Amino acid sequence: xxKSIGDNMIPKEWGFERGLDLVKKAGFDGIELWLGDVAxxxxxxxxxxxxxxxxxxxxxxxVVSNVSTGLHWASPLSARDPRVRAQATRIVERQxxxxxxxxxxxxxxxxxxxxxxxxxxxxxxxxxxxLRPLGDTAARAGVKIGCENCNAEQRFLISPREFWQFLNxxxxxxxxxxxxxxxxxxxxxxxxWIEIHGPRITRIHLKDVLKHRGRCGDQSVYTNLFLxxxxxxxxxxxxxxxxYDGWLIAEMEARYRYAPDQQFYDTAQAMDRLISxxx
Amino acid sequence: MTRRQFLATTAAAVSAGNRxxxxxxxxxxxxxxxxxxESVAGYTAVFQPRVVRAHMPGIPHCAVVLVPAALxxxxxxxxxxxxxxxxxxxxILESAAGFLDQxxxxxxxxxxxxxxxxxxxxxxxxxxxxxxxxxxxxxxAAKLRDFSRVLPLGPPAGEPIAWVDxxxxxxxxxxxxxxxxxxxxxxxxxxxxxxxxxTRWLSAxxxxxx
Numbered sequence: 001x002x003k004s005i006g007d008n009m010i011p012k013e014w015g016f017e018r019g020l021d022l023v024k025k026a027g028f029d030g031i032e033l034w035l036g037d038v039a040x041x042x043x044x045x046x047x048x049x050x051x052x053x054x055x056x057x058x059x060x061x062x063v064v065s066n067v068s069t070g071l072h073w074a075s076p077l078s079a080r081d082p083r084v085r086a087q088a089t090r091i092v093e094r095q096x097x098x099x100x101x102x103x104x105x106x107x108x109x110x111x112x113x114x115x116x117x118x119x120x121x122x123x124x125x126x127x128x129x130x131l132r133p134l135g136d137t138a139a140r141a142g143v144k145i146g147c148e149n150c151n152a153e154q155r156f157l158i159s160p161r162e163f164w165q166f167l168n169x170x171x172x173x174x175x176x177x178x179x180x181x182x183x184x185x186x187x188x189x190x191x192x193w194i195e196i197h198g199p200r201i202t203r204i205h206l207k208d209v210l211k212h213r214g215r216c217g218d219q220s221v222y223t224n225l226f227l228x229x230x231x232x233x234x235x236x237x238x239x240x241x242x243x244y245d246g247w248l249i250a251e252m253e254a255r256y257r258y259a260p261d262q263q264f265y266d267t268a269q270a271m272d273r274l275i276s277x278x279x
Numbered sequence: 280m281t282r283r284q285f286l287a288t289t290a291a292a293v294s295a296g297n298r299x300x301x302x303x304x305x306x307x308x309x310x311x312x313x314x315x316x317e318s319v320a321g322y323t324a325v326f327q328p329r330v331v332r333a334h335m336p337g338i339p340h341c342a343v344v345l346v347p348a349a350l351x352x353x354x355x356x357x358x359x360x361x362x363x364x365x366x367x368x369x370x371i372l373e374s375a376a377g378f379l380d381q382x383x384x385x386x387x388x389x390x391x392x393x394x395x396x397x398x399x400x401x402x403x404x405x406x407x408x409x410x411x412x413x414x415x416x417x418x419x420a421a422k423l424r425d426f427s428r429v430l431p432l433g434p435p436a437g438e439p440i441a442w443v444d445x446x447x448x449x450x451x452x453x454x455x456x457x458x459x460x461x462x463x464x465x466x467x468x469x470x471x472x473x474x475x476x477x478t479r480w481l482s483a484x485x486x487x488x489x
Contacts, residue, residue, distance in 0.1 A: 080427050080468070081378055082315060117406045117427060121472040126317065 001239070003271045004030040004065035005250040008037045011260045016040045016053070020060035026264035027272070030065035031057060032249050033102065035095055037070050043094060050101045057102075065247040066146070066178075066203050067099045068108035073153075077130045078112035078123040085130065092134050092145070099143045106202045106247075107138075108178040111147040111166075114155040123156055128169055135172025146178025146202030151187050158187050160196040167200055176200040180251065181235055182207035182222055186214070190230055191238035198242035205251040206271065222253040224263075225270035233279045240277075248275070304342040305485070306331055310349055310356060315375045318348030318467025325470045325478050326485070337362065342488050344368050347467040348375035351387060357394040365455035369488045371481075373462040377402035377428030395454070397461050398433030405429060405443065413448060413464050415441040418487050421480045423466060430463035437461070460484065 005028050010019030016038075023031050033041050033053065041053060057064055075088045095107040112127040114120050131145070138145045149163060150156075157163040163177060177197050181190035181204065194201065208228030213221045226232060250267045273279065305328040309319055313333065322345050323330065331338055333356045338344060344363045346352075349372065352360075364370055372395065376387040384402065391397040405425050412422035413429070417440040429448045432439065437452025441464065448463040469477035 083378070116411065119411070119424065119472070121474065122468060125472050129317070 001245055001275050002029040002065070002247050003250070003268060003275070004028055004032050004247050005252075005264065005267065006032040006034055006068065007041070008034040008070075009250075009252060009255075009263070010038070012039075017056055017060070020056060020062060022261050022264055024060050024062055026261075027268040028062065028264075030063045030247065032065050032108075032251075033067050033098075035067055035069040035071065035091070035098065037068075041098075043071070043091065045098075047097075047101060050098050054102045064099075064102040064104045065249055066104050066106040066108060067095045067102065068178075069095060070110075072110040073113070076110070076113040078114075078118060078126045080118055080122070085126070089130055089134065093137060096134075096138050096141050096143045096145075100141055105142060106144045106146055106178070108146050108148050108203065110150055110154065112154065112156050120156065124166070127156075127166075131170050131175055132172060135170060135175040139172065139174035143174070144202045145175045147175065148178040148180055148205070149183050149193065150180070151183050152185055153183075160188060160193045163193075164196055164200075167197075176202045178203045178205065180205035180207070181230060182209045182228075182251070185209055185221065186211050189234070191234040194235065194238035194242055194244065198244075201242070201244055201246070203247050203249055204239075204244070205249050206274070207251050207253065220253050224252060225250075225267065225274065232274060236274055236277050236279060305329070305345065306338055306341040306343070307345045307347065308333060308338060308356065308360065310346070310352065313349065313351035313353065313356075314346075315348035315350065315378075315465065315468065317471045318373065318375065318465050321467040321469070321471030322347050325481070335359075340366065341368060343485060344370045346370065346372045348373050348465045349387075350375050350379060351383065352390050352394075354390075354394075357390055361394055361455070364457035364459060367456035369458045369460065369485075370454075371460045371462065371484070373465050373467060374399070374430055375426075375465050377404075377426075377430055377463075391461075395459060395461070396436050397450070397459075398436065399463060400431040400433055402428045402430055403444075403446065408444070413441050413443045415449070415480060417441075417451065418483045419480075421476060423464075423477050423480060424469050424474060426465045426468055432461075432463060458488075 035041055071091045075084050077088045079085045099107050112123040114123050151158050157166050177200050179201050184190050208223045208225050208230050210221050210223055211229040256263045307322055307328040307330045309330050310333045338359050376384055413425050415421045431446040437450035439447035439450050441449035451460045466477050
């Protein structure tokens with residue numbers, strides 16, 4: 001397995017190239033690029049500029065592990081407004097295009113958003129309708145769409161079997177799950193999600209979760225690896241059981257108040273330990 | 280709803296469903312890019328109507344014409360709908376003009392006024408709100424999911440049949456020899472999403488067509 005971390009973790013004042021140096025020095029193999037979340041990678045970034053990003057990544061001795069985005073929180077694929085939905089679709093298409101330019105074969109998509117305004121059944125149906133053609137587009141490009149399990153935030157596809165049925169209904173070999181082991185909270189166990197989805201896992205996000213905080217307070221439920229409630233030995237064993245040998249991507253929320261680069265070193269070391277199984 | 284009303288409505292809905300499936304007296308006018316596709320999908324899945332495209336010169340003779348989630352009704356389509364009304368059809372005209380920009384809404388508003396005599400106010404965004412329903416009073420009292428935006432009706436040119444937050448958003452009235460049922464809050468997407476109450480309510484509406 002290889003280690004990656006999101007470019008949205010790079011301290012804002014550092015810039016992309018200095019951040020890449022840090023990622024490399026900390027011991028990562030790759031970097032996850034977040035479309036729309038960082039100054040250097042926006043929807044308006046041209047193809048030539050994207051190629052330049054790739055050149056910088058490779059010059060730093062890294063590769064791009066995948067293309068993610070947080071843009072679908074504001075423009076969900078499940079929006080009722082057809083113009084918003086068209087924009088959401090365009091975001092996925094741009095992710096696919098840039099994945100090819102960046103030399104990676106996976107993107108992360110937040111598939112749908114259940115709200116008090118847009119109910120579950122609509123979101124489910126609308127996500128199927130938008131993801132099926134996008135699956136065809138992704139397949140032609142040789143890219144896999146990984147729908148992330150954002151259980152609590154999305155209020156959608158809460159259980160692993162429900163997610164499994166959703167992927168069956170999408171019925172595209174180019175659409176799988178980008179599994180976040182920190183997002184499951186009290187709705188289940190990450191190791192069971194890994195077992196159920198096995199070969200459909202496109203990438204894995206790593207973070208730990210403090211289940212006792214729940215989602216009701218104003219404190220983050222997320223924390224650094226091994227500081228929370230995830231059962232890491234079980235997660236590691238499940239990865240072995242299903243034969244997952246792809247990217248592990250750190251998605252840390254907590255940032256160090258001082259010496260922000262220390263988080264990169266600490267996270268890389270923790271990931272090394274997880275990969276080696278010394279738990 | 281009382282037990283008696285429930286049984287009457289259910290029987291009517293089943294009967295209407297059988298009639299529709301058997302003789303296909305129901306035609307769906309597909310405005311293609313001029314409508315919300317999921318509404319077309321909803322009506323098609325539930326009522327299995329004969330589908331005709333908006334660019335066709337005429338709509339076949341039928342008892343019921345469904346016009347799902349219209350965003351833009353061309354003059355050709357509007358005239359075809361009016362001919363159906365004059366011929367005695369019941370037309371369910373559903374508008375999704377709440378999703379248009381201001382300029383396009385102005386155009387659509389003029390079409391509704393000039394061809395159908397319906398005055399609509401500018402769209403209202405319903406959310407955030409406390410309850411997600413539109414209250415229908417005819418043919419029976421029902422709560423159907425709102426679709427985020429509604430077209431409130433202006434001075435009544437018919438009998439209001441649905442309300443949301445004290446705004447009338449649907450009406451029915453005689454038009455020519457036929458009946459026009461105007462929905463300022465799309466129901467088709469709820470059909471498409473499998474909303475059983477939406478299916479029951481529309482079946483009951485169709486059951487009123489003699």
